Amino acid sequence: MTSPGQYQVNSQLAELGHRSIYDILARARQDYGNKPAFSCGTDTLSFIDLDDRADQLARYLRHGLGLQPGDRLAILLPNLLQYTIGIFAALKAGLVIVNTNPQYTASEACHQFSDSGAKAVLVLDKLVPLVRKVQAETxxxxxxxxxxxxxxxxxxxxxxxxxxxxxxxxxxxxELPAVSPERNPDDLALLQYTGGTTGVSKGAMLTHRNILCNVLQAVSIFKPGEVEYGNEVRVSPLPLYHIFAFTANCIASVFTGFHSVLISNPRDLDGMIADLKRHPFTLLTGINSLFVSLMAHPEFDTIDFSRLKWVNSGGAPLNTEIAKRWLARTGSVIREGYGLTETSPVVVASTANTPYREGYIGKAVIDTFMQTVDDDGNPTARGEPGELLIKGPQVMLGYWQREDETAKTFSADGWLKTGDVGVIDEEGFLKLVDRKKDMILVSGFNVYPNDIEDAVMRHPGIRECVAVGIPDERTGEAIKLYVSLHDAELDTASIIAHCREHLTGYKIPKNVEIRDDLPKSTVGKLLRRVLRDEARAEAGAA
Structure with a gap:
């Protein structure tokens, strides 16, 4: 096995001559020209259109606004063609992108803006009031x-x-002077925010090299002849502010010349199904909850799946039963992947090169090394569970302005600690069995119990609370909240209404259980694991 320092994708980058992510679009312009790059609704941009408009915006960012290479630009948009233009404009101007969830509350957005030091924001008109509310603090x-x-x-x-x-x-x-990226492969390209064990949102520092290498790792899963560069149509409902969609559905799609059909609102199933009928799609990216919702739609079986070559599931665990139902109704296998924000994100993928194994995700992509360790950091044997550690060229530099958190996340010899408990079998297949972190994964979004609990505890009538994740067929996991009260008159509806005022929609608890007291250790620490195990047992997932 090659040493982790000898990554073949770095040699590929050198051969391609790519030094920044923007170089992917410059090459695609030459290779794919007037072919469609992105569509949204009835609008389409060719690769030439995308490059021309990104160039115009890049000139304005640099010379109109005076932003300099390394400055941060926040993007606060749903999936729109403007988002793709903004991404490549920022990269061409040498800026650092701060992807921001447009569903964020003012406090959530404020933290991300102020922590990143973003100097400008590309924002949907309807969200301008949110920016104005917090702008003075950024x-x-x-x-x-x-x-x-x-x-x-x-x-x-x-x-x-x-x-x-x-x-x-x-x-x-x-009307402004031309610009060039003025960035090197190891310069920062993206601050992608994630929560971590503390619940405090941290910016994972991803470089141009991280993303470029992960693109090459991701496309390596295709067998020769399996897809045709420049002639595939990929439906992309996952939001571009999510790292999986950013890398796979935007950057990698431009690299391969795929035509990506952006879905602005995947909750509008009528609209999405209309797009599936409008475009002769060959590739589809989704998550468990989307597959569940689509199959429940009365028009699902009227969609033409005959051209569908590849279905990816990423960002949330794929339910085995859902995958079986999808195969039975469409004839296509859903290929699961695993990754983290901190790994750009792709680490493991199920591919046509590796036989399907129920319960296992797949094997590590090229140039990615995995091991499992026990609580003392000692390697565990193949087939035995342990915390999953990762090395590879896609692993982040660290967390933005948080050296202490970075130090906790890497082992002494440079392996990224994922916080996930996994099993690697003798053939290198990975199975995830638990999460060491308390993070809850709702429809592909990381939800951290401390975020929920901090918001809930703003209510004066609540004494204590604990948030845990429980299995949910549609969303992968759902949030259950346990509370004890100061105000005995407080009911579950009032508590959920309070959550709606302070939390993004996917962070709102699905279930609330009121108890006289919550379990604690001998030193008074709330025992989240006890409640989580109890909740999962009640849900039939003990």
């Missing part, structure tokens, strides 16, 4: 504002002196 000095229909009905007049309309910025950029 370094944001300028807003580039877009609307859902900007490409069809361009708006060119801003509402404030520190705002520029998106299409206005493109126009202004055409």
């Amino acid at each position: 370094d944001i000095r300028h807003l580039i504002v877009t609307s859902l229909d900007d490409l069809q009905v361009p708006q060119l007049t801003a509402n404030s002196s520190d705002e520029t309309r998106f299409m206005q910025a493109l126009q202004l950029g055409t």
Whole structure:
């Protein structure tokens, strides 16, 4: 086995001449030209269109706003063509992207903006009030504002002196000097926020090399002839602010010349099914909850799946029963993957090169090394559970401005501690059996109990609370909240209503159980694991 320092994907990057992620689009422009790159609704951008508009916006970012290489640009958008333009414009301008969930509450967005030091934000018009609410607590000095229909009905007049309309910025950029990335492979490209064991959102520092290498690792799972570069149609419902969609559905799709059909609102199943019928799709990316929802739709069986070559599931565990139902109804196998924000994200994938093994995810992608260790850091035997550790060129530099958290996340010899408990069999297949962290995974989104508990404890009538994850067929996991009360008149509906005021939708508990007291250790520490095990046993997952 090659040493972890000898990664073949680095040699591939050198052969391609790629030094920044933007180079992928520059190459795609040459290779795929006027072929469609991204569609959203009835709008489509070719690779040339995408590059031209990214160039215009990059000029404006650098010369119009005065942003310098290394400055951070936050993007606060759902899946829109403007998002893809913003990504490549930021990369061409040498900026660092801060992907931000448009469902965030003001406090959640404020933390991410202020922690990253973002100086500007590309934002949907409907979310401008949220930015204004927190702007004084951040370094944001300028807003580039877009609307859902900007490409069809361009708006060119801003509402404030520190705002520029998106299409206005493109126009202004055409008159400004050219720019080049001015970045090296090991420079920062992305601050991708994740929670970690403390629940405090931290920015994983991902470099151009991290993402570029992970793109090459991800595309390596295809067998020769299995897909045709420049001639596949990929339906992409996962949000681009999620690291899996960012790397796989945006950057890797441009690398391969795939036509990506962006779904702005996957909850609108009627709209998504219309897109599935409109486009002769050959590839589909989703998560367990989406597959469940699609199969429950009355028009599901009217969709033409005859061209479908590949279905990816990433971002959340895939339920085996759901995968079986999907295969029975579509004739296509869902291939599961595993990764983390900290690994750009792809680590393990199920591929046509590896036989399907029920309960196992797959094997590590090229140039990725895995081992499992016990609580003392000693390697465990093949087939025995242990905490999963990772090495590879896709592993982050560390956490932004959090050296202490970075130190906790890496072993003394440089392995990334995933916090997941896994089993690696004799052939190298990975099975996840538990999570060492208390993180809950709801429809592919990381939910950290401390986030929930901090919000719940703002209610004066609540004495103590504990949030745990329970199995859920649709969302993978759901949140159950245990509480004890100061105010005996408080009911579960009031508690959930309080949560809705302070938490993003997917963080709201599905179940609330009120108890006289919650279990504690001898030193008074709330015993989350006891309640989690109890909740899972009640849910039939003991």
